Amino acid sequence: MSLRINDIAPDFTAETTDGPISFHDWIGDGWAIMFSHPKDFTPVCTTELGAAAGMAEEFAKRNCKLIGISVDTVEDHQKWKSDISAVTGNAVSYPMIADTDLKVAKLYDMLPAEVEGVSAGRTAADNQTVRTVFFVGPDKRIKMYMAYPMTTGRNFPELLRILDSMQLTLAHKVATPADWQPGDDVIITPAVSDEDATAKFGAFDKKLPYLRVTKQPA
Structure with a gap:
């Protein structure tokens, strides 16, 4: 299996x-x-x-x-x-x-x-x-x-970072970019429209049509 x-x-x-x-x-x-x-x-x-x-x-x-x-x-x-x-x-x-x-x-x-x-x-x-x-x-x-x-x-601080990312991204409609650390900006997932992103996160930076960055949710 x-x-x-x-x-x-x-x-x-x-x-x-x-x-x-x-x-x-x-x-x-x-x-x-x-x-x-x-x-x-x-x-x-x-x-x-x-x-x-x-x-x-x-x-x-x-x-x-x-x-x-x-x-x-x-x-x-x-x-x-x-x-x-x-x-x-x-x-x-x-x-x-x-x-x-x-x-x-x-x-x-x-x-x-x-x-x-x-x-x-x-x-x-x-x-x-x-x-x-x-x-x-x-x-x-x-x-x-x-x-x-x-x-x-094994790198246990990295495993802790992965856990932080997984728990954050499961709780909010976000993803974490390369080399992300807790407190860094996050990516808004493509499933969220611009309108919904504004309502959910407030201001965000639209770097590319498919890459929108915002502050990490609390």
Whole structure:
């Protein structure tokens, strides 16, 4: 199964460091970011989990839960959390999924469905495609996904910026331009007429017939 933006995020049950969860129920009525890892005790992933922990409050302010997933056991996850805290200074308080049967990795198209066996005996290189970030909205649909190679650490400030953009653009009929940062001007979507744009946003700058820029809505 190939997943795309606006597809329903596949639901699943799994064991985590916080106990068993049903993914859709765990998300509730907010947002979630699920980021996957090919193996516990790997160097880049250690820094990423710590970086996410350090920004957990910022995601929480935006009603977005964090959840990590790796193919190893809950017991290994708990041991790994000590390393993460020691290296990064940030304690992992969000749950980490133990995908020992590779079920979630296959369900989210991070590993081929025909892969056999369980996580035991597999290396990080075997699981190198389990390196994807998924944003899931309150409607349980995939809003964004991004895959990273094992040697490139994820940029969590950028993921927070993406979340800000998605929440803003879903709340208002706007889009965000290249390199947008919160507070910058935004683009009025083509679906909004000039008349409606004036009524909704007030003044705007019509740079091109199809490119109209206005102040970010509050």
